[in-house]
Structures are given as structure tokens and as C-alpha cells.
Amino acid sequence: MLKHGILGLLNYNDMNGYEILETFRHSLNHFWNAQKSQVYRELTALENSGYIQGSWVEQDGKPDKKMYSITDEGRVELAQWLSKDEKESVRTPLLMKVFFLGEKSIDENIAFFMKLKAANEIRYQAFVEADQSQDYYSDELQDLYRSMFWGFTISYGRKRVKMTIEWCDECIAALKEQKK
Amino acid sequence: MLKHGILGLLNYNDMNGYEILETFRHSLNHFWNAQKSQVYRELTALENSGYIQGSWVEQDGKPDKKMYSITDEGRVELAQWLSKDEKESVRTPLLMKVFFLGEKSIDENIAFFMKLKAANEIRYQAFVEADQSQDYYSDELQDLYRSMFWGFTISYGRKRVKMTIEWCDECIAALKEQKK
DNA sequence: GGTCCCATGTAACAAGTTACATGATTCC
DNA sequence: GGAATCATGTAACTTGTTACATGGGACC
Numbered sequence: 001m002l003k004h005g006i007l008g009l010l011n012y013n014d015m016n017g018y019e020i021l022e023t024f025r026h027s028l029n030h031f032w033n034a035q036k037s038q039v040y041r042e043l044t045a046l047e048n049s050g051y052i053q054g055s056w057v058e059q060d061g062k063p064d065k066k067m068y069s070i071t072d073e074g075r076v077e078l079a080q081w082l083s084k085d086e087k088e089s090v091r092t093p094l095l096m097k098v099f100f101l102g103e104k105s106i107d108e109n110i111a112f113f114m115k116l117k118a119a120n121e122i123r124y125q126a127f128v129e130a131d132q133s134q135d136y137y138s139d140e141l142q143d144l145y146r147s148m149f150w151g152f153t154i155s156y157g158r159k160r161v162k163m164t165i166e167w168c169d170e171c172i173a174a175l176k177e178q179k180k
Numbered sequence: 181m182l183k184h185g186i187l188g189l190l191n192y193n194d195m196n197g198y199e200i201l202e203t204f205r206h207s208l209n210h211f212w213n214a215q216k217s218q219v220y221r222e223l224t225a226l227e228n229s230g231y232i233q234g235s236w237v238e239q240d241g242k243p244d245k246k247m248y249s250i251t252d253e254g255r256v257e258l259a260q261w262l263s264k265d266e267k268e269s270v271r272t273p274l275l276m277k278v279f280f281l282g283e284k285s286i287d288e289n290i291a292f293f294m295k296l297k298a299a300n301e302i303r304y305q306a307f308v309e310a311d312q313s314q315d316y317y318s319d320e321l322q323d324l325y326r327s328m329f330w331g332f333t334i335s336y337g338r339k340r341v342k343m344t345i346e347w348c349d350e351c352i353a354a355l356k357e358q359k360k
Numbered sequence: 361g362g363t364c365c366c367a368t369g370t371a372a373c374a375a376g377t378t379a380c381a382t383g384a385t386t387c388c
Numbered sequence: 389g390g391a392a393t394c395a396t397g398t399a400a401c402t403t404g405t406t407a408c409a410t411g412g413g414a415c416c
Contacts (some may be wrong), residue, residue, distance in 0.1 A: 242384080
């Protein structure tokens with residue numbers, strides 16, 4: 001999965017591992033938290049598969065870097081992945097915990113949902129700020145059509161966070177009702 | 181993660197691997213898709229850690245089964261997990277694909293979102309049916325308070341699917357707008 | 361002198377996926 | 389005779405996590 005994300009980014013521009021990580025942090029972080037160690041590992045794997053090609057570049061005042069570019073095979077692989085259906089494998093750690101919350105008291109659980117709500121309200125603010133920098137990203141992606149899909153992922157994230165806040169409210173209300 | 185789910189179930193009732201798998205399929209499947217091979221592997225690991233204890237039971241007309249029960253150490257571990265904050269590690273494969281959809285044509289992408297919408301409409305129906313069997317589950321869980329949290333997970337799932345459908349509509353509308 | 365940026369990784373472990381493998385009984 | 393239910397797993401692989409490890413240059 002991360003593999004195809006990296007392929008997708010390299011299809012836009014040549015990059016080194018560090019830049020890929022930065023891009024994840026800036027643009028994809030709201031739906032994908034990439035680990036440094038995994039990115040470098042995947043880059044090696046992708047190069048071994050022939051999907052990308054790296055070459056060392058010397059810099060002055062900065063460490064050497066390994067720049068990667070996508071190969072024709074890589075572009076084929078990317079296109080195939082994009083055309084394949086996403087089979088949703090559901091896995092929501094939060095709900096696993098919620099399912100077993102019956103072991104704790106009503107008050108503890110009200111506190112649980114309040115905390116969750118607060119965390120999501122902070123995330124909601126981050127999305128509002130992301131919105132305001134969309135123009136910046138449109139430039140960076142150098143393509144209006146492409147930046148549209150970045151916008152779709154942001155809008156999904158915003159909806160999801162908003163939905164989670166509403167759900168917390170409903171859970172809190174139900175718990176308070178139970179308390180009576 | 182699955183580890184704690186199993187611990188949680190065994191805290192409700194003694195079960196064998198097969199029953200755990202069935203329970204996942206019936207009650208937790210909308211947020212956690214458990215693999216057979218992983219469940220059996222985790223059971224072995226949990227027993228080795230001393231969190232659960234298994235014993236073989238002979239049956240007639242059916243294969244022998246290994247029944248597991250939670251130990252005191254297991255209960256401590258479960259309580260600790262329940263009290264710990266869930267640090268949200270975001271990872272949405274669907275959005276990874278959407279982010280790179282700029283490589284495909286508008287028409288292909290409209291088709292993509294229509295298909296996704298249709299799949300989620302089917303899932304929505306499944307939630308409506310799940311609702312109607314909530315009474316059945318209340319009995320099964322033998323505890324109204326506990327079944328409340330099962331209800332919370334269902335309501336989250338329903339909201340999420342509904343949200344996804346709305347998001348698809350918005351994406352389709354935006355793509356059609358672009359086409360003009 | 362300390363922190364941030366740039367830049368690369370390794371090692372060990374934990375968790376999830378896919379395919380394979382077996383076998384009795386019951387119901388149609 | 390075939391499918392479904394009950395029941396248990398192994399093996400190989402892929403993916404993700406956590407901690408460790410290094411080091412120069414810029415800026416305050």
C-alpha cells in the first residue's frame with residue numbers, strides 16, 4: 001500500500017527518501033502516517049523490483065542524497081493498482097475498544113468519549129487550516145485536476161472527524177440517559 | 181489489537197477458537213475482519229503469555245475442541261488496555277488511491293466513485309438489518325449495559341457508510357462540473 | 361552550547377494476509 | 389454424492405511499529 005503511494009509520488013516528481021517523508025507529512029498525513037524506516041525499506045524493495053531507479057547526488061553544505069525516479073515498469077504497476085478495486089478490509093482499533101467498554105463505569109466512559117471528542121475537535125481545526133492552504137498545494141501539485149483529488153481526501157477527512165464528534169455526542173447523551 | 185479483542189471476548193465467556201471466529205463474524209465484522217490463521221496464532225501467544233488458559237474438551241459427533249478461559253493476569257492486561265488512550269494512527273487505503281486518481285480520466289473517475297457509492301449502499305442495508313437484530317444480541321451479550329457499546333459501534337459504522345455515500349456524491353458532482 | 365534541518369538507514373519485533381492442509385458428521 | 393458445519397492449525401510472506409544509530413551545517 002505504502003509502496004503504491006511512493007510510486008504515485010515519484011510519478012509526479014523525482015524525489016529522495018527525505019522528500020517523500022516530508023510530502024507524506026505535509027499532504028498525506030491526514031490519511032496515512034508513513035514511518036521513516038518503512039519508507040526507506042520500501043524504496044530499496046521498489047528499486048530491487050525495477051519499479052524505480054535511484055542515483056546518488058552530491059550536494060554542498062548538505063549530505064549526499066539518493067534521488068529516485070519511476071521506471072516504465074513502475075508506471076505500469078501504478079496504473080494497474082489505480083484500476084484495481086479497493087477491497088475494504090475493515091479495521092478500526094477505536095471501535096474494538098468501544099465494544100468492550102462495558103467493563104468500565106458509566107462515568108469513566110463519559111470521560112472516554114469527552115476526551116475523544118476533544119481530540120477530534122483539535123483535528124477539525126487542523127482541517128480548516130488545511131483548507132486555507134489548498135491554493136498553496138494546487139501550485140505545488142502543478143496541476144489543478146490532480147489537486148482536486150487532494151481536495152477530495154481533505155474533504156473526506158473533515159467529514160470523518162465531524163462525524164466522529166457527532167457520534168461522541170450521541171454516545172455521551174446515551175450514557176447520561178443510562179445514568180438516570 | 182486483535183489480541184485484546186480476544187481477551188475481551190474471553191472475559192465475557194469461555195470460548196474455543198471456532199466460537200471466537202464466529203463471534204467476530206457476527207458481531208465485530210463491521211469494524212474488524214479477523215483472520216482464522218491469526219486468531220489461532222494469537223490464542224497460542226496469549227496462552228504462552230499466561231493471559232488465557234486452554235483445555236481440550238472431548239465431544240461426541242464433533243471434533244475435540246480447545247476451550248480457553250481468561251486468567252487473572254489476562255483480566256489485568258485487559259483493564260490496562262481499556263484505560264489506555266487510543267493513539268489514532270491514520271491509515272485509509274481508499275484515500276491513498278483517491279489521492280493519485282489524477283492519473284485517470286474524468287469519466288473513469290466518475291465510474292470509480294459510482295462503484296464505491298454502490299458498494300456502500302449495500303453495506304448500508306446490512307446495517308439496517310443489523311439494527312433489527314439488536315434485541316437478539318442484547319440477549320446474547322446477556323447484559324444491557326454491555327450491549328449498549330455494541331450498539332455504539334453499529335451506529336458508528338452506519339454513520340461512516342452514510343458519510344462515505346455523501347462524499348461520493350460530492351466527488352461525482354465536482355467531477356461532472358470539471359467536465360463542462 | 362543546543363536545537364533544527366538535512367539525510368540515510370538497521371534490527372527486532374508485532375501484526376496482518378494468503379494459501380495450504382485435514383477430517384468427521386449432518387443434512388439434502 | 390456434495391455441501392455445510394464444526395474444528396484445528398502451519399508456512400511463507402508482507403506490512404507496520406519502535407528503538408537505535410550517525411553526522412555535518414545552520415541558526416540563535
